[in-house]
Amino acid sequence: MILFKYLAILRHIFYGIYVVILRFRSANQSQRETLIRHWSIQLLQILGVQLEVRGEPAEVDRGVLYVCNHISWLDIHVVNAWRPMRFVAKKEVGDWPIFGWFAKKLNTLFIDRQLRGDAINVASEMAQALKQQDRVCIFPEGTSTDGTKVLPFKSNLFQAAINANQPCQPIAISYESLLTGQISKGPAFIGDMGLLESISNTLRAKPLKVILTIAPICLNINDRKALSLEAWSHINTSRNINY
Numbered sequence: 049m050i051l052f053k054y055l056a057i058l059r060h061i062f063y064g065i066y067v068v069i070l071r072f073r074s075a076n077q078s079q080r081e082t083l084i085r086h087w088s089i090q091l092l093q094i095l096g097v098q099l100e101v102r103g104e105p106a107e108v109d110r111g112v113l114y115v116c117n118h119i120s121w122l123d124i125h126v127v128n129a130w131r132p133m134r135f136v137a138k139k140e141v142g143d144w145p146i147f148g149w150f151a152k153k154l155n156t157l158f159i160d161r162q163l164r165g166d167a168i169n170v171a172s173e174m175a176q177a178l179k180q181q182d183r184v185c186i187f188p189e190g191t192s193t194d195g196t197k198v199l200p201f202k203s204n205l206f207q208a209a210i211n212a213n214q215p216c217q218p219i220a221i222s223y224e225s226l227l228t229g230q231i232s233k234g235p236a237f238i239g240d241m242g243l244l245e246s247i248s249n250t251l252r253a254k255p256l257k258v259i260l261t262i263a264p265i266c267l268n269i270n271d272r273k274a275l276s277l278e279a280w281s282h283i284n285t286s287r288n289i290n291y
Contacts, residue, residue, distance in 0.1 A: 097254065111178035195232075
């Protein structure tokens with residue numbers, strides 16, 4: 049059964065390559081976002097993951113810095129299934145086979161956490177994108193967890209929202225089993241785990257539900273550390289966690 053799912057995922061990846069190479073050429077931004085959203089929704093369906101969105105999002109036609117806790121490689125596709133946007137990812141993601149290529153084609157901003165001061169450069173790029181009404185998403189824990197906790201946020205990239213004078217809206221991500229209603233660690237992509245291992249764990253854990261809880265827009269707009277703490281607090285209290 050899992051073999052058939054792998055084949056379905058592989059076929060869907062090739063369909064995504066076709067979309068990016070050919071259909072993107074004649075598509076405007078709105079059409080591209082529709083293609084991305086549909087592709088992401090279909091990926092979740094293949095993986096046996098149901099999406100539920102709660103809360104009130106910011107206006108669509110403006111730049112917004114979205115902030116998420118980070119659990120899985122799947123998080124990006126979950127967010128895109130709700131509302132496509134640009135992401136900030138660690139530099140290593142760009143080297144992943146196929147998915148790294150997708151990330152580059154979708155205008156992902158890459159940060160080299162080993163390069164001192166690179167966060168300042170990326171924050172500047174983010175601010176420019178936000179001023180141009182792009183939606184940008186970051187995972188400020190700097191790593192992924194199993195979903196049972198939210199690590200402290202690194203505050204550097206929050207400066208982008210302040211410099212661009214655009215809102216910051218936190219999003220809490222949680223995965224749960226549809227069979228038990230309890231938190232599922234199946235999609236977690238942590239430690240030395242490989243991508244194929246994580247995909248296999250996700251397939252074995254299905255059926256799953258992923259819950260995006262859209263938290264209130266942050267009010268601290270003048271200090272990046274205060275802004276990051278407020279976003280962390282919103283996400284930590286908004287998660288749908290049952291053990």
